[in-house]
Amino acid sequence: MKKLFQFSLWFSLVLPVMSQPILNVDWNELAQRHELLGGQIILTSVSTGQVSTLKIENTNDTSLQLPLFKVSNPAITNLTYGFIGQVKYENVRGDGYLEMWNYFPPSQSGVSETKYFSRTLGQAGAIGKITGTSEWRMFSLWFNASGASKPPSHLEVNIFLPARGTVYLRYVILCQYKDGGSFLVASNSWWSSRQGGMIGGIGGSIIGCFGALIGLLAGKGKARRFVLAITKIFIGMGIFLTIAGLVAVMLKQPYAVWYALLLPGIIVTSVFGANLRTIQKRYDDLEIRRMTSIDAMGS
Numbered sequence: 001m002k003k004l005f006q007f008s009l010w011f012s013l014v015l016p017v018m019s020q021p022i023l024n025v026d027w028n029e030l031a032q033r034h035e036l037l038g039g040q041i042i043l044t045s046v047s048t049g050q051v052s053t054l055k056i057e058n059t060n061d062t063s064l065q066l067p068l069f070k071v072s073n074p075a076i077t078n079l080t081y082g083f084i085g086q087v088k089y090e091n092v093r094g095d096g097y098l099e100m101w102n103y104f105p106p107s108q109s110g111v112s113e114t115k116y117f118s119r120t121l122g123q124a125g126a127i128g129k130i131t132g133t134s135e136w137r138m139f140s141l142w143f144n145a146s147g148a149s150k151p152p153s154h155l156e157v158n159i160f161l162p163a164r165g166t167v168y169l170r171y172v173i174l175c176q177y178k179d180g181g182s183f184l185v186a187s188n189s190w191w192s193s194r195q196g197g198m199i200g201g202i203g204g205s206i207i208g209c210f211g212a213l214i215g216l217l218a219g220k221g222k223a224r225r226f227v228l229a230i231t232k233i234f235i236g237m238g239i240f241l242t243i244a245g246l247v248a249v250m251l252k253q254p255y256a257v258w259y260a261l262l263l264p265g266i267i268v269t270s271v272f273g274a275n276l277r278t279i280q281k282r283y284d285d286l287e288i289r290r291m292t293s294i295d296a297m298g299s
Contacts, residue, residue, distance in 0.1 A: 022075050025083070025172035027052045030069050037067040038159075044170060053170040058161040061093075070156040071174060078176040082118070082142030083157060085172035089130050092165030096130035097121050099158040100141045107149045118143045130159075130167060190248065190257045200260050207268060210234065218279045221286035231279060234272045241265030 030036035040057075043050040058064040074081075083100060097119045104114045118141060122128045126140035145152065155174070159167060214231060217223045245262030 021173045021175040022081070023071060023174040025069070025071075025085070025174065027054050027069075035071070036069050037156075039066070039068055039169075042168075044168065051170055053168050055166065055168050056159055056161070057166045058164055061163050063163065064159075064161045066159050066161075068157045068159055068169075070154055072154045074152060074155055074174060076145075076151045076176055079146050080142060080144050081174070081176035082140065083172055083174050084126070084138065084140050084142075086136045086170050087130065087139045088134060088136045088168040090133050090166045092131050092133070092161060092163075092167065094131065094162030095121070096159065096161040096165065096167070098130070098139060098141050099160060100143060101156040101158070102143050102145070102152045103154050103156070104145075104148050105150050105153045113153065116143065130161070130165075136170075200264070203260075203264055207234070207264065211271070214279070218282050221283060224283045227279060228276075228283075231272050231276050234268050235276065238265050238268030238270075238272060242269055 027036060027039075027041045031041065036054075038056065039054040042053050042055050044053040054068065056066060056068070087098070089096075099117055099119045101115055101117045104116075106113055120127050120129060120139055120141055126138045128137075128139075141157070161167065210230060214227050217227050241261050242265030245258050245265050248258035248261055
């Protein structure tokens with residue numbers, strides 16, 4: 001029951017865009033069926049107890065290409081499918097990766113089966129490569145079988161480590177996406193590097209335009225309520241972005257995520273916060289001058 005609860009809780013965020021999982025990979029069951037090809041089964045601690053985990057260790061300075069497990073006749077009916085799960089690694093030298101080989105039966109007699117692979121060689125997120133040290137994060141090893149006449153006959157998952165290092169895998173599930181779904185939704189990254197750049201560029205332009213408008217209106221002493229309201233809104237937004245950036249850092253989001261939050265958050269909070277009193281004083285001084293001018297004209 002604990003294991004079922006952990007699976008249900010962890011995947012509650014990604015299952016809405018997927019069909020139901022095809023297979024929960026159980027290391028002990030794979031070993032009993034002689035389909036666990038590599039690695040060592042150990043237990044790792046979670047909040048509700050301990051879970052079976054596959055440990056892979058390369059103790060040499062030479063590369064290690066190791067088959068991990070295979071799944072025969074998977075119940076795949078959609079085009080996009082793959083494995084998602086959690087990965088942790090320690091002191092991995094170079095760029096390692098997980099790899100899935102997809103074996104398809106021949107379309108006609110006399111033709112050999114075809115095979116294709118996919119690898120986690122992205123720069124960040126769930127499809128990111130395995131390098132250095134990382135606490136538990138999500139991985140996504142997926143494949144799009146467009147053009148295949150039949151579903152795969154079996155799948156094989158391997159790992160490549162270029163040199164020394166230790167990798168752990170747990171909560172691995174084979175799943176498929178509904179039509180029109182995107183497997184990248186399962187990434188633990190809030191957005192990609194490209195999207196982060198777009199967010200920073202567009203957001204910076206908007207903030208800059210509003211800053212110029214506030215400076216222009218405050219300099220002329222016009223639209224006091226609007227200027228003060230917008231300034232306070234930006235201060236609140238800056239605080240929110242700063243907090244969100246700190247949360248992203250604690251959750252070990254990639255650089256493109258936390259930097260795009262922290263940088264504008266700190267700048268907006270400090271700049272608009274420091275100028276709020278100056279803007280208020282500017283309007284107060286102009287109001288005093290106006291009242292003094294009216295009094296002088298009246299007298």
